[in-house]
Amino acid sequence: MSTAVSQVEVPAGVSLPIYMDNHATSPLDPRVLEAMMPYFTAKFGNAASRNHSFGWEAEQAVETAREQIAKLIGATAKEIIFTSGATESDNLAIKGIAEMYRERGNHIITQVTEHKAVLDTCKRLEKHGYRVTYLPVKADGLIDLEDLKRAMDDKTILVTIMAANNEIGVLQPIREIGKLCHEKGVIFHTDAVQIVGKAPFNVIADNVDVASISGHKIYGPKGVGALYVRRRNPRVQIAAQIDGGGHERGMRSGTLNVPGIVGLGKACEIAMQEMETEAAYLRGLRDRLQEKLESVLDYIHVNGSMEHRLPGNLNMSFVYVEGESLLMGINDVAVSSGSACTSATLEPSYVLKALGLGDDVAHSSIRFGLGRFNTQAEVDYVAAKVIDIVQKLRELSPLYEMVKEGIDLTKIEWQAH
Amino acid sequence: MAYSDKVVDHYNNPRNVGTLDKSSQEVGTGLVGAPECGDVMRLQIRVNPETQVIEEAKFKTFGCGSAIASSSLATEWIKGRTVEDALAIKNTDIVKELSLPPVKIHCSVLAEDAIRAAIGDWKKKNGVAETTPAAAAAE
Numbered sequence: 001m002s003t004a005v006s007q008v009e010v011p012a013g014v015s016l017p018i019y020m021d022n023h024a025t026s027p028l029d030p031r032v033l034e035a036m037m038p039y040f041t042a043k044f045g046n047a048a049s050r051n052h053s054f055g056w057e058a059e060q061a062v063e064t065a066r067e068q069i070a071k072l073i074g075a076t077a078k079e080i081i082f083t084s085g086a087t088e089s090d091n092l093a094i095k096g097i098a099e100m101y102r103e104r105g106n107h108i109i110t111q112v113t114e115h116k117a118v119l120d121t122c123k124r125l126e127k128h129g130y131r132v133t134y135l136p137v138k139a140d141g142l143i144d145l146e147d148l149k150r151a152m153d154d155k156t157i158l159v160t161i162m163a164a165n166n167e168i169g170v171l172q173p174i175r176e177i178g179k180l181c182h183e184k185g186v187i188f189h190t191d192a193v194q195i196v197g198k199a200p201f202n203v204i205a206d207n208v209d210v211a212s213i214s215g216h217k218i219y220g221p222k223g224v225g226a227l228y229v230r231r232r233n234p235r236v237q238i239a240a241q242i243d244g245g246g247h248e249r250g251m252r253s254g255t256l257n258v259p260g261i262v263g264l265g266k267a268c269e270i271a272m273q274e275m276e277t278e279a280a281y282l283r284g285l286r287d288r289l290q291e292k293l294e295s296v297l298d299y300i301h302v303n304g305s306m307e308h309r310l311p312g313n314l315n316m317s318f319v320y321v322e323g324e325s326l327l328m329g330i331n332d333v334a335v336s337s338g339s340a341c342t343s344a345t346l347e348p349s350y351v352l353k354a355l356g357l358g359d360d361v362a363h364s365s366i367r368f369g370l371g372r373f374n375t376q377a378e379v380d381y382v383a384a385k386v387i388d389i390v391q392k393l394r395e396l397s398p399l400y401e402m403v404k405e406g407i408d409l410t411k412i413e414w415q416a417h
Numbered sequence: 418m419a420y421s422d423k424v425v426d427h428y429n430n431p432r433n434v435g436t437l438d439k440s441s442q443e444v445g446t447g448l449v450g451a452p453e454c455g456d457v458m459r460l461q462i463r464v465n466p467e468t469q470v471i472e473e474a475k476f477k478t479f480g481c482g483s484a485i486a487s488s489s490l491a492t493e494w495i496k497g498r499t500v501e502d503a504l505a506i507k508n509t510d511i512v513k514e515l516s517l518p519p520v521k522i523h524c525s526v527l528a529e530d531a532i533r534a535a536i537g538d539w540k541k542k543n544g545v546a547e548t549t550p551a552a553a554a555a556e
Contacts, residue, residue: 322456322479322480322484324455324481324482325480325481325485328420328428328482329428348455358452359452359453359454359455360455395434396431396434396477396479396485397477397478397479398448398457398458398477398478398479399452399457400479401477414450414451414453414457415449415530
């Protein structure tokens with residue numbers, strides 16, 4: 001009997017463990033760290049201190065960062081509000097708009113594969129008298145624009161739909177969604193965390209009114225994020241959710257995280273210069289990984305649209321192999337699984353289930369998140385390793401054996417437990 | 418999640434992986450769990466008709482590392498035992514041996530179910546009545 005211990009050789013230039021989970025977080029780019037460093041030490045001023053040079057210096061750094069972020073997404077600096085991260089940005093946008101436009105209506109539209117920061121915020125608003133429509137997605141992970149049109153009514157104040165999904169990387173048709181919203185006079189918020197710096201995103205061209213941005217997904221620091229809030233055509237107003245000193249034009253009080261903000265700005269500046277080349281590079285790595293896996297393994301498939309997708313994302317199901325056992329076999333590679341067993345809830349990924357995948361297939365899925373610092377040698381190693389472990393686990397899998405014998409698994413009376 | 422050394426050992430070197438001829442009179446097959454729950458175990462035994470000793474045990478498991486380890490351990494433990502002795506194995510014994518965390522206890526339950534299902538199948542095939550506690554005590 002073969003064992004599950006992998007014999008795959010580690011190529012020269014590859015050091016273990018390999019990080020391939022860049023949708024969860026990304027390593028800090030050394031250039032970003034360099035930009036941030038002085039603001040931890042010598043340039044420690046409070047950006048709100050108006051009467052000395054320490055404050056002016058910090059304020060200047062914050063304004064530079066605002067410019068860098070605005071430039072990347074086609075906004076103006078005054079439209080950028082700093083937050084502690086994208087979860088706060090989503091909360092501020094949705095709750096702040098719901099509160100501000102309560103007179104106009106109480107209906108919000110979102111969709112089922114949003115991040116929990118959006119879904120749980122919407123759920124909370126439902127307890128406070130708001131009505132929320134959760135649009136379904138098609139098998140490719142995209143919403144149907146006709147569903148959105150039908151869901152809109154005269155009480156609709158906000159549509160919040162993500163630009164790119166964090167699990168399957170699919171890109172929603174935000175330009176069309178935004179256009180529809182503008183025609184109906186509805187505000188369009190998008191969780192742009194995964195798209196910014198990875199694929200083209202422009203708030204003007206894409207008809208976006210409010211957008212959430214995160215630092216640590218784009219090789220910047222954790223604990224800092226931003227919210228784009230449109231000032232013209234239409235001017236969007238947001239009720240503050242944190243009260244205090246009236247920072248950020250009253251929308252978000254609290255002393256600014258200057259080093260973090262400097263880092264976010266620098267990360268955006270780098271993305272602006274390198275995104276095009278990087279996207280092509282990541283697409284190449286991603287396609288190489290997919291081709292290698294598909295050339296050897298049967299019963300595997302990609303989850304979500306390949307056409308409308310982030311360049312660095314590959315989400316695959318390795319049917320008849322359970323995701324957590326696969327992760328255990330490739331424990332020198334950091335990826336994540338849609339399997340229940342990796343979460344406390346024992347529920348498989350709600351995103352994959354929303355695509356219509358059965359629980360069994362959702363349990364078998366792995367998300368590969370390629371990023372700036374991954375190499376071709378790493379991809380080759382990961383592909384070889386995954387192939388090796390999948391083959392070994394399939395030798396262990398009663399389901400794979402049954403399917404190979406021509407047994408229809410759906411005809412078996414399983415004892416769910 | 419960190420795995421115990423024993424879980425890792427069974428995962429890396431699973432014991433008694435394989436398939437027995439389920440049409441054989443001497444073979445009992447237990448198939449438990451469900452694909453949508455993320456674990457399915459198939460445990461098979463070949464029983465000596467004279468002695469009722471389990472001479473061979475094989476398994477295949479679709480599931481997490483703890484599920485694989487639980488079923489691998491189960492085959493090790495039942496081999497060489499009589500069917501009645503094998504029924505004495507409790508899921509809590511497996512939890513203890515593998516140091517399974519609370520979230521993985523269902524894996525051990527499934528392994529116990531698999532042992533019972535395989536023995537039940539063998540008994541049914543061979544017309545052996547389910548043992549009552551009184552009959553067991555009389556032996």
